[in-house]
Structures are given as C-alpha cells and as structure tokens.
Amino acid sequence: MKTRHLRYALMTIILGLVIYLAVRPAGGRSFEAFCPFGGVESLWGLIHGGQFTCALGPLNLSLLVGVLALALAAKKAFCGWACPIGFLGELAARxxxxxxxxxxxxxxxxxxxxxxxxxxxxxxSLYFTYRLGELVLRGFDPYYLIFSGFGHGSLGWISVLTLAVIVGLGLIVPMAFCRWLCPLSATFDPLARLGLIKVARDDHACNQCGACRRACPHDLAVQNHTVVRHRDCTNCLECVDACPVEGALSLKVTL
Ligand code: SF4
Ligand code: SF4
Structure with missing residues (x-):
C-alpha cells in the first residue's frame, strides 16, 4: 500500500472533523480552535493581558506546542499528514x-x-494582530474563508479574489500557498530543519532517475542529497513511493 493512502485517510478524517465543527448548528467558529497558528497569534495577548485573542483558546496553544514538538521529531510532518489546507493544496495540485x-x-x-x-x-499578521487585538488577516486566510464560508471578518470581493488567486496558483504551482505564503510554515522553519526523522538516500542504490524530485510536492532535489534536511520537507514520503529502486530511499533518524 502506498504511504499516500494512509496519509490521505488520516487527512480526510481531520478535514471531516474540521468541516463538522464548522457546519454543526452549535459549532459557531469552533473550527478555529484547531488552528495551531492561532497559538502564535495568541501569545502577545496572553503575555500582556492574560487573555486569548478573539475566538482563540487554550487548544490553539496546545496544538502549537504539539506541532513544534512534532517538528523537532519529524520536520513539517504536521503539514504533510494533518493540515487541512495542505491536504486541499495537494488535491488541487493533483x-x-x-x-x-x-x-x-x-x-x-x-x-x-x-x-x-x-x-x-x-x-x-503578528504585527496587526498584536497591535489591534483582532485577527485582522481573517479576510485573507484560506483556512478561515473556506471553513467559515466567508464568515464574519471576511472582506467581500477582496476575500473572494484572494481565495481564487490562492486556489488558481495551487492548480498551477503545487503547494504554492504552503511554499510561499503560509505563516505557520514560516513559524516552523527553524525547528523543521533540525527534525530528527528524515528521508535518506542510498547513493549506491540510486540511479539518479529523478523520479523522487518529480514526485515531491515541494520540488525538493532529493536526488542531490544523502539526507533530506531541507526545512520544507513534510515527510510526506511521496518521493519514497515514487522511487523505482527498492531501498534507495528510506526514513532514518539522524541529526
Ligand atoms: S527516485 Fe530513487 S533512484 Fe531515482 S533519483 Fe530518486 S532516489 Fe535515486
Ligand atoms: S522530500 Fe520526499 S518526504 Fe520530503 S516533502 Fe519531498 S516528497 Fe515529501
């Protein structure tokens, strides 16, 4: 079984949970509680006023801590195995x-x-959120716009245009939002580089066919490295699935 099937099954469950939280009659905006970036946005308000910003709460902070710990263990595995926007981005890329x-x-x-x-x-995003105590970038946030159905805080045609550009870009350049615009990805970057579990390439087995790079949603040059240390690697294992040589790529725990 390809790893992708397992990954997509897990992300479908998470996406279903977020949709359920977003549409259930008493749900309000509770899907926002499942965004780890909300933990980053809350920090200033918590430190200075002892309060969470807007609809955010302790779950955002716990998720942020969990996701940062996961980054130390397995790089950006959250992005490749759990993030609903990452999942939608992958489907759009396909x-x-x-x-x-x-x-x-x-x-x-x-x-x-x-x-x-x-x-x-x-x-x-952090400057305006900390300064105004409001989640001012909601109107540009695909997670919020999609799951709130352009709810409170969206900016009419500006939000529609923003989402259309993000979706359109994602159809042309795989994972364009995750690569270029995601602030959570930027938050992870220093830890993701250190993540212990990495894709490793056996130089003797590898025939330099390049299938790994073509399969990588983040266009990482796997065939040029014996260990993929790049901060953008999500450990999605698409490269391992695509490699035609058994054992040429594997997961290793290494510094
Ligand atoms: S797909 Fe496998 S054999 Fe081909 S370049 Fe990548 S690691 Fe080497
Ligand atoms: S290098 Fe492999 S595991 Fe890392 S993001 Fe690319 S395809 Fe996924």
Whole structure:
C-alpha cells in the first residue's frame, strides 16, 4: 500500500472533523480552535493581558506546542499528514497535474525568493494582530474563508479574489500557498530543519532517475542529497513511493 493512502485517510478524517465543527448548528467558529497558528497569534495577548485573542483558546496553544514538538521529531510532518489546507493544496495540485500535464517548473532561484514572502506574511499578521487585538488577516486566510464560508471578518470581493488567486496558483504551482505564503510554515522553519526523522538516500542504490524530485510536492532535489534536511520537507514520503529502486530511499533518524 502506498504511504499516500494512509496519509490521505488520516487527512480526510481531520478535514471531516474540521468541516463538522464548522457546519454543526452549535459549532459557531469552533473550527478555529484547531488552528495551531492561532497559538502564535495568541501569545502577545496572553503575555500582556492574560487573555486569548478573539475566538482563540487554550487548544490553539496546545496544538502549537504539539506541532513544534512534532517538528523537532519529524520536520513539517504536521503539514504533510494533518493540515487541512495542505491536504486541499495537494488535491488541487493533483487536479492541476491532470489539466496541465507539462507544468513549467518555477526556477529554483525564483522559488527561493518567493519563499521569503511567508516571513513577510508572518510578520504582518503578528504585527496587526498584536497591535489591534483582532485577527485582522481573517479576510485573507484560506483556512478561515473556506471553513467559515466567508464568515464574519471576511472582506467581500477582496476575500473572494484572494481565495481564487490562492486556489488558481495551487492548480498551477503545487503547494504554492504552503511554499510561499503560509505563516505557520514560516513559524516552523527553524525547528523543521533540525527534525530528527528524515528521508535518506542510498547513493549506491540510486540511479539518479529523478523520479523522487518529480514526485515531491515541494520540488525538493532529493536526488542531490544523502539526507533530506531541507526545512520544507513534510515527510510526506511521496518521493519514497515514487522511487523505482527498492531501498534507495528510506526514513532514518539522524541529526
Ligand atoms: S527516485 Fe530513487 S533512484 Fe531515482 S533519483 Fe530518486 S532516489 Fe535515486
Ligand atoms: S522530500 Fe520526499 S518526504 Fe520530503 S516533502 Fe519531498 S516528497 Fe515529501
């Protein structure tokens, strides 16, 4: 069985739970309690006023701590195995792959520069949230917009356009939002690089076919490394599934 089946089953369950929380009559905005980035957004209010910001609560903080601990153990496994937006991004990328069979690759340098945008989003989001005590970026947040159905705090056509751009980009460039714009991904980055569980490549077994890179949703050059230390690796194991040489790629615990 491909690892993807297991991963998708797990993410379907999590996505179903979030949808249930979002649509149940007494649910209110309780799906927001399942966003670990809410933990980051709450920190300032908690430190200064002893209060959580807006609809956020202790579960956001607990999830943030859990997700950071997971990053130390298994890099960005949260993104590849649990995040509903990551899951929707992967589904969009698969759909886009069927429509655009020969999608142009974003050059490595451009890709690296665009990744800096997620730090800008992180700083802007925290600055305004801490300053105003409001989740001011809700109107641009795909998680909020999708699961609230453009609820309170969305910005009409601006939010619709934002979501359309994010979805459209995701159809053309796999995981564009996760790669370039996600502030939670930016929060993980320092720890994700250290994560102990990593994909390792056996140089003697590998035939340099490049199937691993073509399968990687984050376009990581797996075939150039004996251990994938890159901060963007989600341990999704798409590369391992795609590798035609048995044993060339495996998971290892290593510094
Ligand atoms: S898919 Fe496997 S054999 Fe091909 S380059 Fe990657 S690790 Fe090597
Ligand atoms: S390197 Fe492999 S495990 Fe890491 S993100 Fe790419 S496909 Fe997933």
């Amino acid at each position: 759909l886009g792959g069927k429509v655009w069979r020969r999608r142009p690759r974003v050059p490595d340098k451009t890709n690296a520069r665009l990744k800096l945008l997620r730090y800008v989003v992180l700083v802007v």
